[in-house]
Amino acid sequence: MNGESFLFTVFALATCSGAIAVVFSQTVVRMAFWLVISLGSTAALFFLAKADFVGAAQLLIYVGGTLVLLVFGVMLTASGPYLKIATSPGEIVMGSCVGLLFLVVVYASLNGVDWREPAISLEASNPVVATGNTLRPIGLSLLGSRPDQDLTGDGETLSPGYLLPFEIVSVHLLVVLIGAAYLARAKRRAVGSG
Amino acid sequence: MMFAAQSIADFFQGFGGWQYVIAALIHAVLLVHVFALSPFAFIWLERKVSGRIQDRLGPTRVGGLFGWLQSLADGIKLVQKEDLCPTAADSMLFRSAPYIVCVSSFAAFMVLPFSHGWVAVAADCGLFIILAILSLEVFGIIMAGYSSGSKWSLFGGMREAAQMVSYEIPLAICALVPVIAAGSLNLGEVGGMQRGWFTNWFMFHDPFTFIAFFVYFVVATASCKRAPFDLAEAESELVGGFHTEYSGMRWSFFFMGEYASMFAVCGIASVLFMGGWNTGIAPLDDALYAARNASIDGTSGSAAVGYLANVIGAGVFAAKASFGVFVQVWLRWTLPRLRIDQVMTTCLKYLVPISCFLFLGATLWPLILVTGMGRTTWTAPVGDRAAQGLQETRDGSVEVSVIAVPAVDLSLVVPSANSLEPEGVVQ
Numbered sequence: 001m002n003g004e005s006f007l008f009t010v011f012a013l014a015t016c017s018g019a020i021a022v023v024f025s026q027t028v029v030r031m032a033f034w035l036v037i038s039l040g041s042t043a044a045l046f047f048l049a050k051a052d053f054v055g056a057a058q059l060l061i062y063v064g065g066t067l068v069l070l071v072f073g074v075m076l077t078a079s080g081p082y083l084k085i086a087t088s089p090g091e092i093v094m095g096s097c098v099g100l101l102f103l104v105v106v107y108a109s110l111n112g113v114d115w116r117e118p119a120i121s122l123e124a125s126n127p128v129v130a131t132g133n134t135l136r137p138i139g140l141s142l143l144g145s146r147p148d149q150d151l152t153g154d155g156e157t158l159s160p161g162y163l164l165p166f167e168i169v170s171v172h173l174l175v176v177l178i179g180a181a182y183l184a185r186a187k188r189r190a191v192g193s194g
Numbered sequence: 195m196m197f198a199a200q201s202i203a204d205f206f207q208g209f210g211g212w213q214y215v216i217a218a219l220i221h222a223v224l225l226v227h228v229f230a231l232s233p234f235a236f237i238w239l240e241r242k243v244s245g246r247i248q249d250r251l252g253p254t255r256v257g258g259l260f261g262w263l264q265s266l267a268d269g270i271k272l273v274q275k276e277d278l279c280p281t282a283a284d285s286m287l288f289r290s291a292p293y294i295v296c297v298s299s300f301a302a303f304m305v306l307p308f309s310h311g312w313v314a315v316a317a318d319c320g321l322f323i324i325l326a327i328l329s330l331e332v333f334g335i336i337m338a339g340y341s342s343g344s345k346w347s348l349f350g351g352m353r354e355a356a357q358m359v360s361y362e363i364p365l366a367i368c369a370l371v372p373v374i375a376a377g378s379l380n381l382g383e384v385g386g387m388q389r390g391w392f393t394n395w396f397m398f399h400d401p402f403t404f405i406a407f408f409v410y411f412v413v414a415t416a417s418c419k420r421a422p423f424d425l426a427e428a429e430s431e432l433v434g435g436f437h438t439e440y441s442g443m444r445w446s447f448f449f450m451g452e453y454a455s456m457f458a459v460c461g462i463a464s465v466l467f468m469g470g471w472n473t474g475i476a477p478l479d480d481a482l483y484a485a486r487n488a489s490i491d492g493t494s495g496s497a498a499v500g501y502l503a504n505v506i507g508a509g510v511f512a513a514k515a516s517f518g519v520f521v522q523v524w525l526r527w528t529l530p531r532l533r534i535d536q537v538m539t540t541c542l543k544y545l546v547p548i549s550c551f552l553f554l555g556a557t558l559w560p561l562i563l564v565t566g567m568g569r570t571t572w573t574a575p576v577g578d579r580a581a582q583g584l585q586e587t588r589d590g591s592v593e594v595s596v597i598a599v600p601a602v603d604l605s606l607v608v609p610s611a612n613s614l615e616p617e618g619v620v621q
Contacts, residue, residue, distance in 0.1 A: 006215075029340055033287055036294070036333060056323040064329030064362075071336050072355040075348065135318045135379055 007048055014041035026084045028074050032067050039063050053138060142166055221314040225303045233453035234265045235516075240523050247527040275442035282343025283439065291341060292440070292447035294334030299455040302327045306461050307382045309471040309507035310486055320381040321373065324462060325366055328417070331455060332358040335419075335426060338448070339436035350435030353534055354419060354426035360541045361423075365413045367549040371406035372396035372466045374556045381462075385470030389483060392474030397467040402555040407467040409548055411518070414459035416541070418452060421526040425534050453519075460518030461511070468514050471507030482506060 018038030022031050039062045046055030087095075141161040238253070241264060245252025257263025279285050305320040305327075307313035317323050332354060339351015375396050376384045388394050397407045416423035427435035434440075437448050464470055472479050485503040532540065 027284065029287060029337065030284070033290070033337065036330075040330075052317045052323060053319050056319060056326040060322075060326035060329055063333065064326060068333055068336065068355060068359060071333070071340065072352070072359065075336070075340055075352050075355070 004048065008045070011041045011044045011048065014038070015045065026086070028085060029071055032071050032074075035067055036063055039067070053135060221304075225300070225314060228308075229300045229303055229454050230450070232457045233450045234269075236453045236456065236519050236523070237265045237268065237449070238262060239516075239520065240526075243520065243523045244527045247524070269446070272442055272446045277444060278439070278441045280343050280439050284341040284343070287337050287341035288439070289444070291334045291338035292444040292451075294337065295331050295451040296334075296447045298327055298330035298334065299451040299458060301330075302455065302458040305381065306458060307385055307465060307470065308511055309504040310386065310483075311382070312504055312508060313382055316382055317380070319379045321369060321379045321384075321462070321466070324381070324458070325362075325369065328455060328458065329358075329362055331451060334451075335436050335448075338440070339426075342436070342439040344439050346432045346434065346438045347436050350426045350428070350432050350438070353428075354436060356534070357419070357423065357425060357537055357541075358417065360538060361413055361416045361545075364409065364541065364545040364549040365417055367546075367553050368406045368410035368413060369462065369466060371410075371549075371552050371556045372399070372403050374553070375399045375403055381465050381470075385465045385472070388469040389472050389479045391476045392469065395467065395469040395472075395474065400556065400559045402552045402559060403467065406549070406552045406556070407463070409545060409552065410463060410467070411521070413541075413545060413549075414463060415522050415525060416537070418456045418459060418522070420452075420456065420522050422529040422532050423537055424526075424531060425537055428531065430531075456519050456522055457515055460515040460522070463518055464511060464514035470514075471504075471511040473510050 015038050018034045018036075018041060021034040022038065025031050025034060039058065043055040043058040043063070046052075046058060143161065143163065238261070242252040242260065253261030253264035255261055256267045279288055302324050304314045305317050305324045307316075307320075313320075335354045336351045339347045339349075339354065342348070372384070373379060376387055378384055378387075384396075388396060392398070396403050398404065419426045425435075427437070429435075432438070437445055440448065473482070482503040486500045
């Protein structure tokens with residue numbers, strides 16, 4: 001066993017055991033703690049696979065953003081100390097059914113791939129591989145230019161990149177923000193109705 | 195000869211697949227020393243500076259001159275204290291919270307470059323990673339506040355959560371302003387671009403980066419929860435805030451985390467705005483640069499010269515970052531604490547709009563200069579500087595891209611490499 005597979009085993013075990021602990025703990029903030037372990041190890045797996053950007057985004061968005069907001073929300077809204085969630089037997093049955101079905105789907109799709117067939121790896125002459133610079137291609141794609149993908153094959157019409165989906169998502173988020181501000185605003189009484 | 199190896203991993207090439215593990219251990223041990231010794235020095239500095247500001251002497255006895263061993267005496271005292279856990283506390287969360295704070299501020303040092311090529315993990319998006327890691331620290335503090343079973347702690351934790359969630363936004367935007375000027379998120383690359391006279395530092399690149407430096411410093415002070423933004427502790431209102439119930443080593447882990455992350459944010463400021471490991475004096479910088487390159491090429495007799503140049507670089511870097519920490523200490527003992535609503539107003543009504551304006555201005559600045567002067571910077575043509583910087587880091591990245599991302603065989607990790615493979619790359 002070499003260093004990489006050792007590290008992979010450690011982080012994969014941490015991810016799975018954290019996820020299992022989330023399911024079995026009752027206190028919301030403890031669940032958040034186990035989620036930190038699980039999601040942080042997932043980020044470590046991304047780093048191990050040389051996907052620095054995805055790993056950092058995982059840390060920033062899920063651990064540093066979502067979980068902090070979750071705990072913050074619990075602290076602001078809980079009426080007593082240590083908010084607990086009691087799971088009813090029906091919910092456990094439902095949850096395990098969904099989980100088992102998902103496991104079957106994952107197992108089937110993993111079995112559908114021939115893992116022994118050598119995948120095509122990136123050429124060493126590729127500038128991304130040669131310099132290890134993966135950010136510029138991602139940044140260029142978000143700006144709407146993908147120099148690495150040629151749609152028509154004539155060397156002139158390049159793929160438009162991710163600009164359109166990026167803009168659609170940002171407009172969507174803006175609409176959500178305005179909607180949330182509208183719903184959360186202080187309701188003003190009509191003048192004169194007392 | 196150890197100095198001749200391009201990196202620590204190369205030095206241990208004979209150890210098969212374990213060379214990265216050995217190199218990782220060495221890097222980690224070195225960084226643990228930085229992480230442990232910088233709080234040691236800064237706590238002493240804090241005592242001395244606060245003493246001088248309050249017209250006292252500060253520590254004078256332990257260790258003789260200037261009481262420089264005071265931190266060691268404090269440490270021994272803290273180790274001896276009893277490790278308490280209140281009965282009202284959620285003991286699992288209460289005990290693990292200090293480790294989260296400590297681990298996250300330690301992990302930030304992994305991607306912080308100390309000198310040319312002296313970085314544990316040379317990541318292409320280093321700045322993004324370091325900001326992501328620093329944002330984890332708040333989770334430990336919120337957990338400490340929540341799980342202590344004390345109202346003071348809960349208030350401290352809530353204030354910290356509110357403060358950090360808001361201050362992360364201007365922190366990231368201000369850090370992006372010099373990134374626009376540099377065109378890279380790689381901290382090693384950004385540092386290498388600022389070689390030459392100090393006018394090459396990104397702080398003096400344009401008026402927007404100059405203001406962004408000060409805004410960044412204010413926001414970074416707030417994100418380390420230092421006074422005047424130390425609402426999470428607020429001794430006069432909340433006893434000790436989030437760490438009211440802690441004692442002994444667990445309490446001191448919070449403090450080590452705090453001082454280490456002060457050094458980390460000041461280190462980021464030094465790389466992004468103040469030239470990193472470059473001295474700011476062009477002949478000196480060029481000499482150091484030549485010494486490094488000569489030892490890499492093997493043209494100079496001794497590789498130790500290049501090593502020495504890097505040691506000087508690391509010293510310059512540490513001096514700049516320590517100056518930043520000194521200013522934070524100075525601010526702490528000079529300014530009164532803000533109220534929580536004032537802290538939120540400062541961030542949301544002033545710092546966020548200011549940083550957005552700076553970001554916008556920094557993107558427009560090259561366009562304005564191009565129409566006015568016909569080039570994109572006012573000090574030196576950016577092409578030259580960018581070319582120099584890129585060339586320098588090409589060497590640097592070969593030298594350092596070592597640990598945390600060991601050479602994983604892409605064909606194993608990315609089974610769908612077919613879809614990811616770029617086909618005709620336009621060079």
